[in-house]
Amino acid sequence: MNNAISVLVIDDERNLVRSIGFSLKDEGMQVTGAYTGSEGIESAKVLSPDVVLLDLGLPDISGIKVLVQLKAQYPDLPVIMISAHGDTRSAVKAVKEGAIDYITKPFDVEELVLLIRRSTERIRMLREIRFLRERNTETGPLVGSSKEMSMLRTAIELVGQSSGKTVLITGPSGTGKALVARALHDFRFTNAPFIEVNCAALPEQLIEAELFGAERGAYTGANQRRAGLIDLADGGTLFLDEIGEIPLHLQAKLLSFLENRNYRPVGAGRERQANVFVVAATNRNLKEDVDSGVFRADLFYRLNVLPVDIPGLSQRDRDVILLLTHFSELFAKQEGCEPIQLEDSVLSLLEQYDWPGNIRELKNLMERLTILYPGKQITVDMLPVEFHSGKRGVPEVKDDYREAVEDHERQLILDALKESDWRKGLAAEKLGISRHALKRRIQRLNLENEG
Template sequence: MSSLTVLVIDDEPNLVRSIQFSLNDQNIDLHAAYSGNEGVKTFTTLAPDVVLLDLGLPDMSGLDVLTQLKDHSPDTPVIMISAHGDTRTAVKAVKEGALDYITKPFDIDELELLIRRCGEQQRLSKELRFLRSKQRHTQRIIGNSHNIEQLREMIEQVGNSAAKTILISGQSGTGKALIARSLHDIRFNNAPFIEINCAALPEQLIEAELFGAERGAYTGSVQKRDGLISLADNGTLFLDEIGEMPLPIQAKLLTFLENRVYRSIGGGKERKANVVVIAATNKDLKEAVDAGAFRADLYYRLNVVPISAPALSERTSDIALLVSFFSEQFAKQEGCKPPIWSDDVILQLKTYPWPGNIRELKNLVERITILYPGQTAMPKHLPNEYRQNPTPPKTEDSNYSSVVENKERELILSALSQCGGRKGLAAEQLGISRHALKRRIQRLHIDL
């Protein structure tokens, strides 16, 4: 594990020494500044991974320091340190860009956990920025696993080749359309990218949609219609779910792939189109050929340059990076802060089989971002199917003590959820001491 650089900006030397002593870890490199001006100068030269910033500094307010830090490096996570009873200002700081806040006196274990989570989030953000700058055309393909590195190399190689027919195969939700778009962007600067889902149209319409139709060619054809092949001329035609294309249309498509010549429905004149054809399927086309559901000659014509999209279960090391990417995306869309994903949650997500692949993961991240913005996502926040030990269904219990315990457990979990898993804040909200809260958690066997 690489070292985590932490800058503490606080005017209390005893507190700073206490933090340094408590976080005496070879993987945490802690630096201190005792005023706002000193903190800003140290921040610009040190470029820390995480900042602990006191709200009450001798020379300027913590909010003013926060503004200067964010002007210099908007992405560096800042955790505010507030005195007891000053939570209103701390909440204001969070609204102005701080990632979180803790109240004195705080639990050092809780602080260390928060620092490490912020550091991990910062690491993932840096990794995303690096991937985006590394390869402009394949920056949409998020991940750094071996499978994804191979996929990026394949996309770059094929995109820079003269290949005119490409077949992308992979399970549903693996990002085949994203691969097709990346291939197009490598090949063309300003050219049409025309997409059609072969499973979305009935046989009677798909031919007209692809090849076009003359006026009066069929019932309801009151005017001439240009097909998608014509619209994709000098660009890319993306045929998604090619395995669902009806057999009669497959024959006409094969003719077009052989020489890039076609006829519209009802037309007597042959037309040419200079089109790169990218087909995608979540089926095993070889099995479809054996079953008579797909033409063998079309399969061999399409399978000139095959590209395989790996399933998410084959690249679980990318899950943390994908979660971070989608969290930022949906947080920006919702106008909120992204949730902080605990290590336990990421571990559970890595053990899930992901039948819906990246599409399913994206939907889950959107759900958590909407329901728990800016909070720490814990295993209990996940839907039951994603948890290794799902919550058993509730049963009615006439025993009075059990009813009281269930209500007590419900209140504690609710307070912890609202406070992002921070026991100190949850205890304050419940009106009990931190130690009393810990005893109740142990007595009620609450699994955090």
């Protein structure tokens, strides 16, 4: 399979086109020339190039008109304008019309190669992001009606609408930090890159090159220039997940970037700039990491300008049923079956479970049950053993202790009902649970005839 970048050059200077062809061929690119605007438009239809180099001054129609036609037919096609020396005003106008960049004659071949690679890589990433957005139905609205979720939505809205450039998301593992980062991004942008980086998954020796990019020859095996993830996120969001895992020796360089949005790729002679909204996330206590010397204090305070904390699922009792319903419908759609139905005994057990793996654990359970029992009624014996064996969540207890717990629960519920004049909605709010959950507890504890 040939993965060479295909380049269409639309320019009436045949010698220039030939020269570009020779130079780019050495870089492993395929070059086709077109010498009029009309010929260029037809060639684009036939070739479907990865990138177009378009001269502003063409013999038949202006380069701007060619650009407009190309962008109308192929919105994602990256077009780099070629302008004569001193004609930067027209080049800037072309960028406003949709050109991804411009280069002025006479130009340096290395600069041209850099522009082409950067343009094609950015478009590739945008297409991949669009594909993942369409494919991944999980990244929908944040599910939950609890007070904690209401506060989280408010925080996302306030931070998303602010002018702040750095956000720190904290919370236990599995609570949906990536989903919150996406929500913050969507509040600010409509069509911009969202680049996610798992700092824990990147090899320590490569993380600097991955983030900041690297020039050709900067290290062993660097056979060509590497665009960094910061570069790809320019104009959008860079999501640094597991920020607490970033090596100490790189924290100073990241801090410098956060201060002024300037960075230097590995092996580069000069700095570059990227306008990036940075969202970092961690399940670690960074204050403790600062005290122990594994995380820089100045970086922590720079990241923690706009903190957003996500509560664990054990703190969102009333959201469990909503999440179970959400994921049962989601996985039924993916598997092409009817949603599974959970018996009341199952709902009661799952609502009492403490969910150490948070939403990720709940999601995995619903996916498993949907695959094993598509469209069926789920009973307690169908649940994995850990949900009713006492290994996690609800512990195994002796009968006398269980009775003592139930007596205490019964008294709490009765007190809440009496204080609320037996209005179940108000009593549920006092207890911090959903009305549906209260109803099931009343049934389980045989309190229907009380009051």
